[in-house]
Amino acid sequence: MAASEISARSSPAPSDPKPFPSKSVAAPRGHDASAIVAYEHYLRLPELAKLWSSKDFPQWADESILKPALQGLEITFRFISLALSDPRPYANHREWKRRLESLAARQVELIATLCEEDGGAPIADLSSCKGLLSRDKSSQEVWKVPGTTSVVSRTSEKSLLPRLATWEKSDDVASKILLQIESQMQRCRFTLGLGEPNLAGKPTLEYDLVVRPSDLHALKRSPGGSKDAKDHETRRSARSNRSSSRGSSPPASYLLGLVQAGSDCWLLERVWKLLSEVEDLHLLMDPDDFLRLKSQLGIKATSGSEALCLRSAALLQVTSSCKDLKRTVPWILGVEADPNGGPRVQDAAMRLFHSRRRGEGDNLGKINLLQALQAVEAALKRFFFAYRQVVAAVMGSLEASGNRAVYAPSEALDSLSQMFLEPPYFPSLDAAKTFLGDFWQNDLSRSGSSSSNTKWH
Numbered sequence: 001m002a003a004s005e006i007s008a009r010s011s012p013a014p015s016d017p018k019p020f021p022s023k024s025v026a027a028p029r030g031h032d033a034s035a036i037v038a039y040e041h042y043l044r045l046p047e048l049a050k051l052w053s054s055k056d057f058p059q060w061a062d063e064s065i066l067k068p069a070l071q072g073l074e075i076t077f078r079f080i081s082l083a084l085s086d087p088r089p090y091a092n093h094r095e096w097k098r099r100l101e102s103l104a105a106r107q108v109e110l111i112a113t114l115c116e117e118d119g120g121a122p123i124a125d126l127s128s129c130k131g132l133l134s135r136d137k138s139s140q141e142v143w144k145v146p147g148t149t150s151v152v153s154r155t156s157e158k159s160l161l162p163r164l165a166t167w168e169k170s171d172d173v174a175s176k177i178l179l180q181i182e183s184q185m186q187r188c189r190f191t192l193g194l195g196e197p198n199l200a201g202k203p204t205l206e207y208d209l210v211v212r213p214s215d216l217h218a219l220k221r222s223p224g225g226s227k228d229a230k231d232h233e234t235r236r237s238a239r240s241n242r243s244s245s246r247g248s249s250p251p252a253s254y255l256l257g258l259v260q261a262g263s264d265c266w267l268l269e270r271v272w273k274l275l276s277e278v279e280d281l282h283l284l285m286d287p288d289d290f291l292r293l294k295s296q297l298g299i300k301a302t303s304g305s306e307a308l309c310l311r312s313a314a315l316l317q318v319t320s321s322c323k324d325l326k327r328t329v330p331w332i333l334g335v336e337a338d339p340n341g342g343p344r345v346q347d348a349a350m351r352l353f354h355s356r357r358r359g360e361g362d363n364l365g366k367i368n369l370l371q372a373l374q375a376v377e378a379a380l381k382r383f384f385f386a387y388r389q390v391v392a393a394v395m396g397s398l399e400a401s402g403n404r405a406v407y408a409p410s411e412a413l414d415s416l417s418q419m420f421l422e423p424p425y426f427p428s429l430d431a432a433k434t435f436l437g438d439f440w441q442n443d444l445s446r447s448g449s450s451s452s453n454t455k456w457h
Contacts, residue, residue, distance in 0.1 A: 039311035042297065044219045051215060060120040063210075069114060070192075070211045073107045076100065077160035078217055084169045092284055099281055101173055105180045106274050111192075112184035113267055122206040123190045124154055154204045155195045158213035162195045258332070258365035265372030268322070272379035276386050279309075282394050290394065309387050310415060322380050325373055326425045332366055349432035354439075370429055377425045384419050 040046060052068040083096040115121070155162050165174035181196040193204030207213075282290075309315060330337045333348040349370070357363055392400040424430040 035311045036313050039308070040313065045314070047219050048216075051212060056209070057120070057122050060122065062114065062118050062121070066111070066114050066118065066121070067210060069107070069111050070207070071216055073104065073111060074159060074211050074213050074216055076104050076107060077164060080104070080164060080170055080173055081160055084167075084173075088286070088289075090286060096284055097173055099277075099284065101176055103274075103277055103281070104173075104177045106270075106277060108177065108180045108184050110267065110270060110274065112181075112188060113270075115185065115188040115190070118188070121190065122209060123203040124193070124206055125203045154193045156193055156207040156213070158208045159194055159211070160213065160217070165195060258362055258369055262365060262369040262372050265325075265369060265376055269372065269375045269379045272376065272383050276379075276383045279383070279387055279390055282390055285394065287394070294395065308391070309384070319380060322376050323425055325376065329370070329373070329426060329428060332369055343428075343431070345428035346431045346435075349429055350436055353432060353436055370426075374426055374429060381419065384416060388416060 048071075051071060053064065054067075055063065057063050080097075080100045083091075083100060084093060086093070086096075161174055161177060164170040165178065167174075178194065178196045181192050181194060182198065185191045185196075185202075186200075188202075190203045190205055191198050191200075193207045198204070329349075330345050333345060333352060335344055335348045338344040352358060352363060352366060352370075355363065358367060388400050
């Protein structure tokens with residue numbers, strides 16, 4: 001498409017653009033409610049949800065976002081303890097250790113990003129504790145670094161991480177996590193207070209009051225699961241699914257302002273990648289023990305049944321929220337969508353992408369946000385595609401296809417497969433990049449290696 005044709009289609013921005021849209025996503029429809037209830041009951045999600053949603057600190061605006069993220073990290077500490085205490089001779093302890101180290105590092109990275117601009121978090125100021133030389137009843141301790149003065153740090157009394165640091169099987173894992181916390185929290189005004197060095201002497205989060213580790217770890221055994229202390233796969237499966245049942249993703253209504261919205265969307269992309277990493281942990285589970293657990297729980301794919309991941313109402317809600325972000329594109333571009341299906345939004349995107357001023361003013365923030373939206377879509381679809389591959393590897397390909405033929409006609413595909421047949425979530429951005437690519441290819445063909453000076457304005 002020629003540049004002149006695009007220029008002639010300029011559409012004025014609305015005189016009174018609406019504020020950034022926000023909405024609360026309703027519970028997903030069209031899914032087996034009894035299966036969702038059974039899944040959430042097995043994972044103790046109702047009890048976990050109460051811990052996530054409790055409002056204990058009215059002045060802390062980001063409590064509802066940071067608390068689930070911190071509790072997810074604490075669940076990972078329990079996961080590490082469980083995996084490394086597994087006495088089964090065929091358990092791959094070395095690989096479990098590596099995978100869980102990586103998972104904890106990614107969680108700490110996300111938490112640190114959320115904490116960078118946080119205000120109102122409950123913290124303990126350690127400035128009055130400089131004279132302490134050893135741990136005392138207030139859980140204060142001193143890290144001594146050669147060539148420096150002593151640095152006081154406050155350590156949680158309830159978290160599992162300080163205990164993992166003293167256990168010979170996990171001390172190396174815990175040390176790496178503590179160093180990750182120290183490194184990732186450098187841009188934050190406080191640190192977590194889990195025993196990390198805290199060389200800057202920053203105040204520490206009131207971790208035990210926020211996370212409530214005792215209440216969290218009280219939800220050890222899943223109802224309906226085996227009471228056999230040797231049934232490690234039951235506890236391991238429940239633990240990994242709890243880690244993935246709720247991410248630390250900000251809801252769509254949290255995306256306010258171009259710069260902040262772009263940052264939040266890139267964070268949301270990283271949450272989907274974290275969920276994929278959690279899902280990959282199932283590949284390490286022992287096949288016989290895991291399939292025995294699956295049989296005990298009555299999880300069986302039949303014609304018309306949903307994939308196990310689609311029994312998570314929370315996951316479905318986040319997926320729906322991500323898809324609904326497409327409604328924000330016209331607002332970002334400053335145009336109104338054409339009710340007749342015209343290319344008004346697409347043209348506005350092409351002008352923005354090709355403008356000489358795309359790095360000036362709020363244009364840069366708009367481009368970053370639009371790129372982040374498509375990154376969220378890519379990460380979301382990557383998660384569900386990877387989930388299907390994990391199910392095939394762990395349970396067999398028939399389970400992944402819902403007991404249908406592997407090469408079934410499209411109308412017979414299950415809902416998980418149909419996700420890959422959906423059109424792009426952001427069709428105007430997709431078309432804009434397609435035509436922009438064609439323009440540059442045709443332009444270079446006409447002028448050889450020289451670039452055209454024609455721009456969309």
